[in-house]
Amino acid sequence: MSTPSLLILPGDGIGPEVMAEVRKIVDWFGAKRDLTFDVSEDLVGGAAYDAHGTPLHDDTMARAQDVDAVLLGAVGGPKYDALDFSLKPERGLLRLRKEMDLFANLRPAQCFDALSHFSSLKQEVVAGLDIMIVRELTSGVYFGEPRGIFEEGNERVGINTQRYTESEIDRVARSAFELAMKRDKKLCSMEKANVMESGILWREVVTRVGQDYPEVELSHMYADAGAMQLTRWPKQFDVIVTDNLFGDLLSDLAAMLTGSLGMLPSASLGAPMSNGRPKALYEPVHGSAPDIAGQGKANPIACILSFAMALRYSFDQGDEAARVEKAVEAVLADGVRTADLLGEDGTVPVSTSEMGDAIVAKL
């Protein structure tokens, strides 16, 4: 088998800093576990705009299509706020998702024991929380046409289109059922079938796919009730599947329940390539955090855990993924904390780079 390839797109804000720590982990695997990656690096988001006048250069897009996995830091920043919609940093990320056809966004929301007190929720509500949200990522209102701002009579109207085909729903539902089979065999699908026809079709197709997974206990919930239930008692869920827009809000909500956003990774997976690996992009859940960029304060753990997800889902190295995850837990158990993980107990925070080193030391 040829050397697996990895395209690194650090992006904006704290992206480059946290990615530098991932490089240390990648290097460690090459040196100590004979697991070598063919790593290349390129620009995305504001960084790409600054260099090329576009948030994603065509060459970068082509490279992303060609590699086994893409690892992205973060995009965006106030510097780019005034840019035209089509040039905004986010468009680079959205183009990657769309053209790589990464339809299944896996968003684990896990509460780390050492950090559960950070949650705004009561300890008993979140301790041990371990749920997985599967968000559809290539369709829905994010991409549906017609879209835009149009003249109508003597005023303007802003239009976006929510749009789902049966096959789009079918494939993401299958991903979610497959995941549920490997977990607690419980899947909850969320939509607004009470007010949206696209939600009716969603519910119907998910139910139909469920017939192929009789072992999985399938339930349906309106997305507003879903937001409530996630807040009230999140541990009632195992896997949740939902559309692009609801998934955006609900997965961020679920992330916040854990209280430690700087800890959460994500994977966005597409169809299998000719080598059997799925098209894949991995990225931390947090944003580019322009306010602390360049100060060595950022927490690299979410990005490191995103690489762990790559080991698991792209490179079939579940054991090595678990090794990284255990190293992270061990470092936390030792009380090593970046600034975002500090309580009021007077612990001195470590820098981004010190956190990366501490994790490498535990591997």
Add this chain to the structure above:
Amino acid sequence: MSTPSLLILPGDGIGPEVMAEVRKIVDWFGAKRDLTFDVSEDLVGGAAYDAHGTPLHDDTMARAQDVDAVLLGAVGGPKYDALDFSLKPERGLLRLRKEMDLFANLRPAQCFDALSHFSSLKQEVVAGLDIMIVRELTSGVYFGEPRGIFEEGNERVGINTQRYTESEIDRVARSAFELAMKRDKKLCSMEKANVMESGILWREVVTRVGQDYPEVELSHMYADAGAMQLTRWPKQFDVIVTDNLFGDLLSDLAAMLTGSLGMLPSASLGAPMSNGRPKALYEPVHGSAPDIAGQGKANPIACILSFAMALRYSFDQGDEAARVEKAVEAVLADGVRTADLLGEDGTVPVSTSEMGDAIVAKL
């Protein structure tokens, strides 16, 4: 001035039970405060479907247009799950909202001192919480055309349209700014301007309306970040304004933060009628709770507080509204609890009707 008119639509599930308690309050005002209402009652939702084969009869719609305020209990139930989309109980409610043009849905999320321990959030995060979400209620993806399930090639596609005109955004933004002026003069507008053009127009129009309210501190947040921030530290907000769909999720999320859904009222307001009163519909936030319907277990407080909102927003009786609200607080302080408000301390719950009587006794 003629006797103010009130149309009561108890609806389904626990709707009729909780509404019976509101009637006691209404009667008390007639008997003791010389504040008499011309009350009529009619059907909505499943109850209307059972009687007339439609979730809202045209005659009821006409009456709703004619009265000073409508008070609705709740709609829906499993009995109606298999009905065609256009006949579902929810369509009755949506028709009322749309034809009465109730564009501003006021959703207070308030945490009652006596109940803050019910929240899944830490006490310090929610104690004293008092925010107001203003949700646009007559447009957006709930009503936009085209909508439906269509054949396309050899599969079906579900389509809904998110659609906002400048004037639709303008008027709900004004309602929100007006409310902010009467509160802490802070307004946060939420959309997804980073991915949706309708969100771009939303942000632009809200910003423009803000120029008429220089005293109000206006901020903007992406709706996913909004969901996070509501979960993390809700007290950072005063008034929030958002669209119909985001508002559906975010206001339910905010409601759940308080931990006592059975306590929360809402008002849906339209343009002023010829008598200067806004078109108005008041309803509790909770649903029809078919599982406990008819058992005398339901908490009537949300519906009673919805009537209090009617006193304030439709009948210019802010002092009398406060009287009702204080009576509710006093009853709670006395430890009177319906079953939904019970902890594990062995308190014996009161029935729906006993709760209503207790509140009347405090008035």
